[in-house]
Each structure stands twice: as C-alpha cells, then as structure tokens.
Amino acid sequence: MATTLVRNGTVITASDRYDADIYIEKGVITLIGQGLSLPADTVVDAAGKLVMPGGIDVHTHLDMPLGNTTSSDDFESGTIAAAHGGTTTLIDFAVQERGQGLHPALESWMERAEGKAVIDYGFHMIVCELTDQVEIEMDKMVRDEGVTSFKLFMAYPDRLMVDDATIFRALSRTRENGALICMHAENGSVIDTLVAEALRKGQTAPKYHALTRPTHTESEATGRAIALAEMAGVPIYIVHLSCADALEKVRQARDRGLPAYAETCPQYLFLSSEEYERPGFEGARYVMSPPLREKWHQDVLWKGLATNDLQVVATDHCPFCMDEPPQKQAGKDDFSKIPGGAPGIETRLTLVWDGGVRTGRIDPHRFVEIVSANPARMFGLWPKKGTVAVGSDGDLVLWDPERETTLAASSLHMQVDYSPYEGRVVRGSPAVVLSRGEVLVDHGRLLGRKGRGQYVRRQAGLPMVV
Amino acid sequence: MATTLVRNGTVITASDRYDADIYIEKGVITLIGQGLSLPADTVVDAAGKLVMPGGIDVHTHLDMPLGNTTSSDDFESGTIAAAHGGTTTLIDFAVQERGQGLHPALESWMERAEGKAVIDYGFHMIVCELTDQVEIEMDKMVRDEGVTSFKLFMAYPDRLMVDDATIFRALSRTRENGALICMHAENGSVIDTLVAEALRKGQTAPKYHALTRPTHTESEATGRAIALAEMAGVPIYIVHLSCADALEKVRQARDRGLPAYAETCPQYLFLSSEEYERPGFEGARYVMSPPLREKWHQDVLWKGLATNDLQVVATDHCPFCMDEPPQKQAGKDDFSKIPGGAPGIETRLTLVWDGGVRTGRIDPHRFVEIVSANPARMFGLWPKKGTVAVGSDGDLVLWDPERETTLAASSLHMQVDYSPYEGRVVRGSPAVVLSRGEVLVDHGRLLGRKGRGQYVRRQAGLPMVV
C-alpha cells in the first residue's frame, strides 16, 4: 500500500489556512494533523511552501483536428506541460461530428488520451446537431459515461453553430439529466457578415480577426445564452469570457440570483489587442476567439474575479505552431483561415498568482477557488478534486510563492514554437506537484510516467451554489 | 492535558464536506482523519451529525442599560442561551458615555462579562463622541485591547448619533489602525422629525414606531455610510440591514468592487410589519430598530444571503420583558418610549437552517459561512474561530439536521417573557455543542460552567476579501 507524507507545509484551501502535515494512502488523503510521525513510502518536505489542491483546467483542446491540421499538443505533451504548471486534472472536449451520434466522439477522444495522459482527465461533449436520438444520448452520457457537461456554439455558422431552438432544447434537457451547458457565446451571424465584408474590402491581415469580432458580438450572445437558460430554468456556464460588456450581462443575471457562471482565461487578463499591431504576420500568434480586447477590459475582468461575477480561470489551451510546422501560416493571405487558438495549459497558475495574488487583487483562497475548487464543484469532480481534505485525492501542488521565472517557449514544455508571454517575468510557481499521492513533478523534473492519468467519471448536478 | 475525540461525524466547513474524526488537545484541533483510534479524556459520538464550527454572534446587547432599565439577559443567562442554540462566541457592544473616554467603557463591560459568560466573547466599542483624545484611544483599543471594531450611529440624535464629519474622521482613522467601522444606518434626522409629527397627531401606538422609520431612512443612511467609507478608502460593515432598498445600496457598492459588508438578522428574514397590527399593546414585542418591514423584503434578503451581497446573520439580541418586569410598558402611551429590541441569541442557527438550508435557498456551506466563518474573518477571530481545521479552537456544533422543535419562550433559555417566534416549528438543531474541546451542551443539558468563557482579543485588518 503506497503512502505519502507531506510535511511542514501551510495548507491553503478555498476557505482555510493552517500548518499541518498530510498523510495520503492509496492516493487518498486520510489524515491531516500537526507533527505527524507516521511511516511513509514517500516523504515530501513542504517547509516554506503553500500546499494547495492541484490546478484543474476545464477548457483544453489537445490533439484536436481543425481543418486539415491538429492542435500541436497531444495528451502526452499537453498533460506533461499541465503537470509542470501545477495542473493535475483537465477536462478536454470531445466533438460530435455532424451526422453522427455522441458515443463515437467520446470513444475517439478516449483513445486519444489513453496511454498518454500523465494527469487525470475528463471530457465535455460538443454538440453540433441535436436530433431526438442525440437528446437521448445526452442522458446516457450523463448517466453512464460520467460526461456531465455539453458545449454549444453560437458562432461558426457552417461548422458548429446551433440555432436558438437547439440551444433551448439542449438547455431544457439538462433540467432533467442534471448536466451543465457550456456556451461559446459569440454571435456568429454578425461575425460572419463582418468577416465577409472585410475580406471583400481586401482586409486580410491578422488584426481583422479582432476587428470583425467586436465585443458586442460576445455580449449579445452572452445575454441571449443566459436568457435562454433562464427560460429553460437551468444554470449555464459561459466559456472564455473576454470583455467587460459580456461580464456585465453575467453580473446582471447574478444580481438577480440566476445560476449564471463564467470563466475567463489568462490571455484576456494579461494580453490586449495591441498585440495585433505587431509587424508582419506576428499578430497570428494571438488569433483566437474571442480575440484579445482593449487593455482596459483587463481590470474589469480582474474585478469580476474578485467579486465572484467570474468564477473560473481556464486556459482554452489550443496551440498551433507559427513555423515548425507552419500551421498558423494557413491564413497568411486570409485571416479567417488562421487556425484559432494559443498555448496556455502550463502557465495558468503562475500567471494568475503573479497578476492576482501578488498584486492584492485576490487572496490565496480565492486563487484556489478559481483555479481548482470552483472548476471541481461545477463540473462534478468535487470533493475528490479541488480541495485538501480528508477523503479527497492527494492531488497537491506545493507552491513556492517567491520563485521567479521568465516565461519562454524554449523552457516551457508545451509543443509549440512560441509563447504569447515570451519574456514575461513572473513570481510564484510549483515546487512539487502530486497526483493521487504520487510525485509528478519535483522542482521541474518530471517523475510521473506517461499513461498514468485516469479518466474521471464526473457527477451531475451542481453540488452547491457557487 | 485534556483531550477530546469527536468520532464519526460529517465535517462541514465553509467550503468542505467530508467524513472524519477530530482530535482536540488543550482546546485546539490537532488532528483530523479517518478512523482515529487515540485515547481521549472525552469521546463524543457524532454519527449522523454534521460537525460544524460553533456559531459566532457578532451583534448582541447583554446587560445593556437603556434609560432606567437594562436588557433582560446578562452575560450568564445570555451566553447560556447562546450555547443552547449552538453559538460558541459572541461580540457584544461596550458603550462610550459622552464626556468620557473609551477605556472606562471597556472596563465596565469587561466586568459585566467576567465570571459569568459560559462562551467566549469580545467587544465592539460604540463611539458617540470623537475628540482627538478618543481618536488616540481608538488606536490603543485596537493595538492593546483586541477591540478591533467600532460602532457608530446615524440615528438617535440626542443620544448616540454622530454627524458626517465625525463618521468620516472615524473611518479615516481605521485606514491606519486597521479596525472595522460598524454602522447603525438610519437617518435619525428624518426619523425624529417624523416621530415628532406622529406624536403631535396623537399617533402613539406601537405600529407608529415602524411608520416613522420608513425604509428610505435606512437606505439613504446605508448609501451615505458606504459613500463616506469609499471617500475614506476603508471597508465598512452595515449592521442589521432590514430591507431591499438598503440592500440595493450595498449591492451597487459591491458590484463596483468596494469592500462594503452587511449583516441581516433572523427577525428581518422571518417576521414582517404585519406583527404591528396585533391587538392592544402586543405590537411592542416587535419594536426594534430598524423595524420589521413588509413581507416581500424577506425574499430579497434571502437572495442577498445567497448571492453574497449580505455576508452575515447576527441577532441584535436585546431583550426587554413585556410584563415581568414590565419593561416594554414604558411606552404604553408613547411608542417612542418603548425600549427597542427583541430576543434572538438562542434561535439564530435553527431559524437560518430551517428557513435557509431546508428550503434550498442556501447550502450547508453557506450556512457555516454566514453564521460562523464570515463573522470570524471580518472581526479578527479567524482562523481560531469560524472553521474546523487543524490549529483552530475546538468550538464545534454537532448538528442534527432532522430534529424538530417548537419554539416557545417557556422552553427557551433566554430571560424574557415572550418569543417573537412563539409556536413556530423548526427542523434542525444542535445535538452537542463544544467550546475549546469541552462539551458545553449535550442534548439540551448544560455542562459548561458559568464563568468559563474567555475574553478574546481580536486581530485587526480583514484577513481576506469576503
């Protein structure tokens, strides 16, 4: 029976802070106390470290096909990078193909992950066609497969977008099966009209990606998604919220007591539309949807995290290389052909700590809440994941709040030839990362083996008002 | 060395829920784990119970002089009643006398409590005259006496009310000494004008107490208090918020990211202005300030508790007898002479559980937060009080969520001849209550001895954004 003892650390959870040792048996925390002197297979010294629940990233796209390419991290490289960054669980997206059901998609993504992942993982299911049969499959996904969340798109008319009737039906279905709908909220009808207009005018550079997706396309869709959820009488979760206008819609709903939730991502907290002004094709690095916004939105999003109008920071990790191989180059002459997405799975915790906790915008408890506890609660992982408590998995990050790092593609572990944060100096990073009691990463050295990560069946039904 | 073992319970904190045993040494939790088999002086079986941090009531008036009478519970009867209700710590108010400093007030209240209290206690200091000397005394109170919060009144012009200049100076002072200002927010100038007008018209019945304190007198003062705090650059805590209009002011401030906090009380969640329509002088039972409001406000307050626009439920326990002795009778012919206040110290937890958790308005974690964790964080008791964690005091309530009680003055322990909730049936109540590891109340039997309660020096500076 494998046992681990983590000694001398300061435990930080969403609500508590105390000095204690933690004893883990068969992957599960069984004892927390002062001065534990128990024999253990592994003893980790956490003196001077903050012992927090491992990060949970509920928005990643590993090994994802897009057009005739694939996001550049697979479940091996992606989860290794995640582990280095202090993330011990992720939820990726399985994508329904039009004309097909949901189970083939789940199987396909299970195969992608199996034997590769070094951390635990689950899947949301992207639904892009909702037949009666698919509605029944949704129930089965929730009940039998532990897939308790579905994602819909209000953008990308010809590929993924579903109409209001479909959204309303899907939302209504969750009233019974207890799943949570995740929404990509951008008005694709308006965007595609603007894109066509721009291309007609010969506006092909990367920056037009941003100019054809104004913030109102996001806020309109956000408001509509919440309204449809309210009419269906169910919660809703807005993914990658990027701007003040959209946040205002969430805030208004929450002020009225509605269960409307939203995540933002580090790119919207740290980067701005100024990046699109870079020379040549460099702006392509930042082509993602929603696009980066004007700088002033950042402060509003941080405030939203502090006031609980935003509950989660996830990454939307979806990397494509600039040159090796030349994935982003597909849109050299037409911004609408640039594969959208950027890397982020490894840098989430360090960025949010540096920009949030060190600046005083949030405290360490709120940090735990937005990068781990809330994602766990909302997506059916809690209390196995997302906290440090007796009975929880021994997924821990021993955080060194003082260690300084300079972010650089060359030293990060993601399989992509650039970093959006190249050269940024951040303070605070994981010293040791454990998954189910096993040391995954020790001061930058990977110890977890490929394939050890397990698929996690998630619970349906939000366990609590967040 | 006294040790206590609490076995087989389900621990509930502000953010966690797990099954575990708890080991307490010298009053402090040292170990939490599965199947602890340690020798202990006292073993308590918590099977089937929820083990939560003891309640903290931050708004009580025990043994308080008012005119030529005194609130009917002293620190003995009051703390015994509190313990029976699951409350293990309270913060009462020491009152500065005009023309005097703060230290005499603190001494006077220390004497009232010493040798009597069965639970731990602290004091806020009511300031009604702010000379330069008193400003200096405030700093000393914070630094040397553990009195880290001060209360000001915007009502009662001739007794307690201070003007905006005084409020602003007091708030500004806390920018340096780290204390928190608690505000009684009612516009006393308007109220006294309305009271004089009513009496001139011969309107002397208890119900005119309510009619001369309309909700806008509270919301105006609430908005002003927050504005003054914003200008001073400090947090503020509104006591006994009673109505939707005032809550809206808090909500708007919080939406803007301001550290504005507010408590409400069970009377505003469960009782309404209909009580003033009772025959004869019976309405006097419900004379308190602010007065009870129209019924629809209750829902808005509950929603405020759920959305975190309200952070605390305290009691404003301040009982006066109707007949034995005839304290309330002082206002038989003039509502303005009725001593204001009602009993509540014993019934807080059971009411909030029954009306909040059992109805689904809040979950058990939020329950812990508003009756224990938040009060502890805001008033400098955390992490000694307000949570169940290694290193915290062994202040625990073993909660029986199913036990049904009928509230009645005759069976409650408060020293007052009526209950505002007489006859109400509630489900959920404390089975066993521990203070620093010692069993205070065991299934309705008092075990804690008079005078065992300790004065708690509190910390200054909010430990976290709430």
Place this chain on the structure above:
Amino acid sequence: MATTLVRNGTVITASDRYDADIYIEKGVITLIGQGLSLPADTVVDAAGKLVMPGGIDVHTHLDMPLGNTTSSDDFESGTIAAAHGGTTTLIDFAVQERGQGLHPALESWMERAEGKAVIDYGFHMIVCELTDQVEIEMDKMVRDEGVTSFKLFMAYPDRLMVDDATIFRALSRTRENGALICMHAENGSVIDTLVAEALRKGQTAPKYHALTRPTHTESEATGRAIALAEMAGVPIYIVHLSCADALEKVRQARDRGLPAYAETCPQYLFLSSEEYERPGFEGARYVMSPPLREKWHQDVLWKGLATNDLQVVATDHCPFCMDEPPQKQAGKDDFSKIPGGAPGIETRLTLVWDGGVRTGRIDPHRFVEIVSANPARMFGLWPKKGTVAVGSDGDLVLWDPERETTLAASSLHMQVDYSPYEGRVVRGSPAVVLSRGEVLVDHGRLLGRKGRGQYVRRQAGLPMVV
C-alpha cells in the same frame, strides 16, 4: 381656394399651450393669432376645446391577408373608425411575399387603400427575405416611394422570421439609406418549441397562447435587436412592447445614449392576462402577439411613457371577428391557429387620455407627443403632421376633455363583432376632427368622403433626437 377658421380654442402641442385662432388655407395652417377676423369658407368653433394635432397611428393592419382570411377592417371602414377616434394619419404595413420583391407588395397595398381611405396614409414595408436585389429595392423604396421604414420579424419561423444575419444586414443598409427598422421582437425559436410542447400535452385553449410566449421571449429579442442595431450603428424601433422586462432593455440602451425607441399599445396599458381566464373560447378575443401580460406590467409601461423610455402609443389594429364571420374560430381546437390581433384603431386617443392624462400619469403635452408628434418625427411625417404650427397640415382634433363615453362594439365604427374594452367608461373624446382643413367628423357625424385620404411620401432620416 378653400379656407377654414378654427376659433376660440386652446392650442396644445408637444410643448406649448395658448389660446388662439387658427387659419387654414388649401389644407395648410398659415396664421395663428388672437381674435382673427378673416373670411373663411368654413368656421369651426372650438370654444372650450383643446386643439391638438390629429392622431397618428403608425401600426395598423387593414385588409391584411392571414392564412385564408383577412383582417376584418379594410381601408374604408378602418380609416373611418380612425377618424371617429381622432386619428388623421396612419401607417399600415405592406408585406413582401417570399420569392418576390418589395415593389409588388407596395403596389398591392396601394391598391387596397386607394379610393377607400378617408384619412392620409403611408406604408412600412415588411421584409421577410433579403436578397441582394431586395437590398437595392430597399434603397429605392426610401428614395423614390416615400417608404422610409421597414419591419422585420424575430418570430414566426416559417412565415416571417429572419435570422440575425439578415437583421444585421438590413440594419446596416439603413446606415446609408436613412430608413428606420421596426422590429417585432419575440424569440420565435423558443416560442415555437414551447407551442409544440404545449400542443403535444393537449393544451389547446386560448390561454396557452399567452403561456407559450413568456415575457422573456420578448425581452431577449428586444435586447438582441437593440444590440444588433448598436453594432450596425443605427437607430431601431421596437413595435408593440408589452412588458416590463422588455422595457428594461430599452431603458438600459437609452441610458447609454443609444437611439433605441419603442412603442406600446393601449391593450398592454389597459388589459391583462386575466382575460385569458374567461370561460369557453372567449379568451380568443385577446389572442394577439405579444399576448396580454400580468397586470403589474401596466404601471411599468405607463411610467415608461412618462419617463420617455417609451415614445409612442400605436394600436397594432388587426381585428378578426369572433362569430360573424367566425374568424377566430379557426383556432377552436388549437390556440396556435387563432388569427392573432384585436381592434383598436378607434379607441386609442380616448383610452390614453382617460388612463394617462386624467390620472395625472402624463400631461396633455406628453399626450400629444406620444400619439402624434413622436410618430410624425420618427416616421418622416414631421413637420407636415404631428404639430399645430404655421406651415403644417390642418390636421386637427378638437378635444372635449370632459365628454364621457361607454365603449361598445355596437357604437364603435370598426367592422368587428366585439370590443376588448366593452363597457368601459372613458372621459375625453374628439368633438370635431379636421384633415387638411376639412371637417372629417363633427360630433360623431362623418363628413369626410371615402377616398379623400392621400398617400403620404415620407422623409428618411430622423429629424431629431426624441
């Protein structure tokens, strides 16, 4: 040369009130003064009357085909009824047929009106299919035909509804041609899903018409319409706004300074969803879209008229008989087949005066503004219509503020076998109505001849911020 002298009246315009005589030559006001003693072909005594600009009803459906029936008033009976009620100009809707252009629709509606109308009239154009060709036709309509407003539907998926891309394109087109888009704002996708669900459950009675069109379907669409207009950078006009939720969207937009406008109708100001509880099939009288709402919305709408968040009261006059002929009966067994609409063209002014001016909710100037001046300004009729001023048409209503009437289908002039307001007593009605200086109605006697009404070419571009 025809001349008319209106003597001794008190003139009321949107902003002025004064005693004066009015001299009209060839239909146009040429002189306003005290004690005018000029020879005139017609002299009308207005002593004791308020002389106001004739009413303008910008939302009517005369002789409108629906399924295999037609609204029961044609341009003769409808305009006669309008004249009796004090309305001297109306704007009806020409409807594009799918697969056809706009010009055939205009011609068809021109024919319907010509030789029949007794008052002046114009047409909005309903667009239900927006090809490139139709976009060009829109410009021609504005430039050459005096059709300067277009209506789109967000409801009725298979008949009239257009998607967001179409709405956005149409709105964008008006940025150049200066037209105004009128929006029927209900989310048809949600509604049709709810309707199908209701029918599946056997819920076929008239009241289910209302229950399947909850207020949020209207507020969502209203918010979306305004968002799309904001993105296109143009004004928008919401027709028949019925509820507080939708009004809130307009209010928020206007607070931000956006040119968002909305009309409500008397039915939403005076009737409520209680009507659907009538026995048998009687509720069918009140089947219209949006449906009648809970009573409390009425106050909010009145307040919106007072605070200028609503700018216009129009009628959506679209009558269908209950029994003779049995038009409404088409939906006897299926509420979704009941032809939607109700009569109102004749009773608008008297209702708004009685419920608005006499109760003090609005003053007589605001009355003029919402029933005449604002419609004229917004729809390109001003300053020919909508005011009493030198150079304006002599369209006048001599209002008797004290005359009491009991509304009854039998005495009203609309060609329909019921009145939604049957038996209601109202005070204030037109004594004499003039159109271009000609007496149309004199104390209930029709003097204007069939066919005298003229088509009015309207101007594009809002003349002023309203």
Place this chain on the structure above:
Amino acid sequence: MATTLVRNGTVITASDRYDADIYIEKGVITLIGQGLSLPADTVVDAAGKLVMPGGIDVHTHLDMPLGNTTSSDDFESGTIAAAHGGTTTLIDFAVQERGQGLHPALESWMERAEGKAVIDYGFHMIVCELTDQVEIEMDKMVRDEGVTSFKLFMAYPDRLMVDDATIFRALSRTRENGALICMHAENGSVIDTLVAEALRKGQTAPKYHALTRPTHTESEATGRAIALAEMAGVPIYIVHLSCADALEKVRQARDRGLPAYAETCPQYLFLSSEEYERPGFEGARYVMSPPLREKWHQDVLWKGLATNDLQVVATDHCPFCMDEPPQKQAGKDDFSKIPGGAPGIETRLTLVWDGGVRTGRIDPHRFVEIVSANPARMFGLWPKKGTVAVGSDGDLVLWDPERETTLAASSLHMQVDYSPYEGRVVRGSPAVVLSRGEVLVDHGRLLGRKGRGQYVRRQAGLPMVV
C-alpha cells in the same frame, strides 16, 4: 401702442420649426403667420436667422456680498452682459441672513436690481435658518411675492449649511406651498475635514480647492438630497451638477420615475481640472464649487443633456476679479479663502450652441429646451417666457448660427478682468435680441436702457413633467 414685426425668420421652439413672421403688441406675441403685412413701429428682419425664445439663466449671483467683497457684476453690468449673450430673463438669489427672516433679504435684493436691470428678473430665496416663523414666511413668499423656489446648502458648515432635519422640513413644506427646492449638493462635513487636513499639511495652492472636493462629496449629497425629497414626496432641483457620479444618482432616480431635476453649467461642459495645473496663482480663476472635474466627465454630462437626465444649463455666474481689484488674491496663501465663482452670464448660449448643436450632441430644439423652455417651466415663468407662441412675451433671440466669435475678456461685457474661455473660437451667436418686443441688442449694439427690466412674479407648482 408699441408694435413690432419680426419678418422672414425661421422659428425654433422646444418642439417646432417653421418659417413665419411674428407680430408683437405691447410686448406680447399676438400673431404668427406667413407673409404678415401689418404696420408696425419696429420691423426687424430675421432672414437667415433662427428665431428662438430668449435665454433664461436661473442661476446667477449679481452684486453678491461674500466675506468683505462683492461679486464684480451688479444688476446693471450683469444684465447688460446677459442681454449681449441672448439671455432675456434671469433668476438671482436673495440670501437670508442668520437671525433674520426672508422678507428683509428679498427687499435687499429688490433694491439691488431696481433701476439697474435691463432684462427681466426674479429671485430664488436662500434659506440658511429654518425657524417655525421662517416656514410661514416661505408660504408667503410663494403666495404673495412670486418667489417660488428656495435654495438650501449641504456645504459651508458655518455659513450656509443646513442639516438633514432642516432639509427634510423645508422639502415637506413645499408639498403644500408648491415651491421647488434647489439644492447645492456637496457634503460640507467631509469637505471641511479634507480642507483642514490639507491646510495642516501646508497645501495652500488653488489646486487643493479641487482636491479637497472630490466627486464623491457631490454624488453622496446629490443622492441624499434626492432621497430626502422622495421621503417628503416632492420634486427637487440639483444646481450646478458637475460630475458623472452625481449624474448617476439623478439618472437612477429618474429611471424610477421620481421628479428629480438637475442643471449643469458651461464650465463643467467645457473646462477641466487641468486648469488647476496652471502656473502660479492662475488656477484661482477656476476656483468655484463644485470645482472643475477630470475631462472625461464632460462627455457624460453632454450625454445627460441629450438623454434628459440633465434638464437645464445655467451659469452660476459669480465673478471675482483676479487683479483689478485683487479679489481672488484674498486666497493667495490659502486656497480656502479664494472667493469662489467665475463669470459666465454672457457666454452661455454661444458655448452650448457651439459645443452642443454644432457637434450634433443635441439639436436646436433641445438647445431651446435646456437654455430657455425648461428653466421657464420649472421655475414658474412659462408660458410667458420660454417659448415663441401666441400670448407669450416677445422675448426673442435672432440667432446667427454661422457667425464666429473669439471669446475674450476685453470684448465681453462682464465686469471682470479675465475670461475662463479666453481665446476660444465659437460659432453661433445672437444677431438681435428682443425683450417684450423691444430691441435690446442689435448686432452687438446695446439699445435697451438701464432699469427697463421688470421683476417677474413666478407661479408655483411645476406646470408639467419635464
């Protein structure tokens, strides 16, 4: 009998625009028509001009004692300057002295104006001490003297400030006498605390005047004033609103349908706190209360004028010389001793036209509304003043929308040695100004004689919702 004919102009009122001639007999408009050919004593050609009602300035301080000096314009120089700028009526403030009643104040100000004023004038009464006797005098002022508005101060603790009880009593009194309370809304308690603190730190330069009066001192007081008016059940009028925060309070009240009104002044629309950074003592030119604000507030105020959240632009004209004589110098070493105020009576119309109408922020009708019609309606001058209509006074300004002027103290007519707008080029100014049919100013030449201005008794009770 004096008659005047104004020919060929384009009349602009709050709601109308038409070409017509205007005939004035004995000072009153009796006829408006096309091509009037009547004999007249005076014929004025208005070809190419906009004929608007004369400006009404409801906030001036002429010949006002302050400390041991007096504002530098008396009723002669001040009204001459007003006339040159197109203003034909003003309302100044009579100031109660503490320990005295209201009538002595009115008499004193009547004397100041009589024999001097060239335009018509009225008085608001400033109340700084409200005894029972003064309450009775308020009624008399309204009923017998035509003084139908009173001003209270929430600032200047030792001179003018009244407490909430006084404000509430005064407001309540207007419920019966129909007067309107005008409020100087700044929290004097906070301001004086900040001023004392600044002086203690040796911060004596003019800019500290602004830094000790932050916007929140204004918005708090504005919100409180409105709340007190709501509780009293009466309208309220906020004078010289200067910032977005305060406007937000007015907006919220108006959204709720409350009769809350506010004026702003040109200085807040055109100047900003940057002026306080001028070298030496020059910032003293801009010392006024409220102080100038950060530039971004200007846009918000303009939007407030467009959306009718602000209803009036007045001047708060209260000039003090910099050097000749050295009035402002009194505060050379202590900003709190600088007499507060700046000149503006002459430049109001041209500035608002240039910055508002020419930029498209407001249209000419709204211009008339905010500089003339609304002031007339609110302060009991309408319909004699504030419009161009039969029966109204012949107070007209013939506006040349194209004429360009460079503002300069040397060419303006105010008796003060600087202009806050020195060097600013504005387009649009009065060509001819008439008061009661008499030409006051003709292309810059003064024709009206000293003392011709009449005291105007004003009506009580707002004539209409604005």
